[in-house]
Amino acid sequence: MTLRWKYSRPLLAILVALLFSAPFLGSNPLSHPGLQQTMAVAFLYGALALTYDLLFGYTGLLSFGHALFFASGMYFAVLFINHDVLVWWLAAIAAVALSTILAILIGSASLRTGGITFAMVTLAFAEAGHVVISRNFGGLTNGENGIALNADKVPQIFIGVFNTKYLFWIALATLVFVYLVIWWLTESSAGRVFAALRDNETRVSVLGLKPSRFKLLSFVIAASLASFIGVVMLMVSGSAAPRFASSDVTISLLLMVILGGAITRWGAVIGGIIYSVATTRLQDFSQSTALHSIPQIIRGPISEPTFTLGLIFIFVVMFAPGGLSGAYYALRLKVISRK
Amino acid sequence: MDTFLLIGITGIGLGALYFLVASGLSLIYGLMGVLNFAHGSFLTVGAFFGLWFSTQVVHVSNTWTFIGAMLIGGVSAGLFALLVERVVITKLYERHIDQALVTVGIALVVGAVLAGWFGNDLRLLPTPPWFINTVNIGSAHIPVDRFLYIAVAVILLISNIALLRFTRIGLIIRAGVENRRMVTALGINVRLAFSTVFFLGGFAAGVGGVLVSAYSNGVSPLIAGTYLIYGFIVVVIGGMGSVPGSFLAAMIIGVIKQYANYYSPGLGDFVVVFLLAGVLLVRPQGLLGKVKA
16 A cells, blocks of 8 residues: 555646746746745755755664765865866866765765764764865865855856746756656665665675665765755855855754655655745744834744744654654545545 | 973863863763753853853852852753753653754754844853963963863863762663663663763753853853864764763863864864774774673
8 A cells, every 4th residue: 555645746747847837937926036046945955855865764874964065066166167177067077076085985984883973973074074164274265255156157047137047947957856866766776775774784784785885875875966966056056155064054954854754755855945945934034023022032032043943843853753744644544544 | 392381281171171061972872872962052051051140140250250150050051951851852762863853953942042032142251360360381371271171170070980980870870871771670760860960961061161151252152063063072082971081082182183273273173083083993982982782
């Protein structure tokens, strides 16, 4: 018995097609550059959350260093492009390749540990990366200010408010691409081993498979996809900044996956999109005049997006571990069993 | 030579601050298997209560005020830790990943509440007048506050070891770190040990919070960030569940970080992470950690 609704796939395809054509369909919310930009960023966070779901949800590796690869893709690309080392599309490929090598090195060191120690070790590596970037170590990263992408060195269709719709498409295409890769991967035989590692590692090694190799495979694939998303984020946001490397990014990825629901693919994507839009909207909300009548002792915390999101997160972890997609499947189960 | 000594002692002082954070993390992890991301918020809560005491309750900044601020900071953070343990952590008994996740949520909420109330700007913490004095060792002028951090860390280390060695609850905690299932099976109430460890860990972090604020010249919701991460690194290098291991690792890391940063600013964090990777490759259980059966 499957819990999937039989029309879900065709509907998803229609939804994606609608989103792709939205900037053309006359006057609608998505024909405005402002929302296109917001949604482009949200799609990319959805894709990034999905790569984190591969790592944390499917393979059971609680990494706190995922943001490092997102940022490394971004920074390698901006450095290659701005310093005229490579033409932009070659720079993108090189950035992903270098990030993959970085992931192999860091992955093989930190995967010697497991469980919670692994979380701490990956956190330490990512923090070192964040320090290198934010302290301008080696004089390449321009410290806290980040590096603006040199607009003359990328195709003109990526530049300017009028061209935001192309960035919107690229972000949506990236999300679809990452979704398809992870779909294919998690349904492949390697994906079955990932799931088996999460559920019972001893059993995998008894079956004669090497757990460390498959863990590294999952870690490296998630990292190189994240670095690719980082390159696209560089195009969309127009600059590389140290905040993309901070452990706060990884923690928000964790929030996205938990809120949306792990191990369902679409849960992570929805979680990422909602979280990304919510942080932007909650910030606007905190500046609104409606809040002025509330006493400061309550208004202060409410005006911080992390307060609301943190409370929801605690609630979900404690009382609704499946997140959004878990709630949906529980509802489906009820509907099906009533028939 | 003077600079060498100055940097070395500053490094040990910094290591002492790391130890205050790491000792609680290590015991909590060793006993309960909880990776406590909320530990940074214990530190911040302690720092704010210390600030409240030394600015709102008393208005003179002398030695006693500072000692009072440390105690108030420690006790308030300890009670807050106890609250977190009772209300949230125990509800997720044996769900280790969820426990770690929920502490991430607590850290976010506490950070947001404090930022909403007090803003993210540094608020000056009054320190006793002698804080700016220096002690001359040979021809080196060492700021006196470094010795205070070291002294507090040593006192906490000794009292921690004494508690663990010579009291019944200490015995239960040590046995629990070694094999919690067996302790439970013998009919001993480990929940009291859990609460003790959380209170003590919170206390050390709260005292650490006041000292960190003194070291960085002020209190803000953001002061805990790097100390928590260094706390994690210290715990991994020192060995999970080993308080003396944390002490040793904290000192080594503090000193190495200071020397590396002197050589080239920013190099310190990098060297520490390589040290971490090296220790994991050679001794995955950490310096003084035991391999769990």
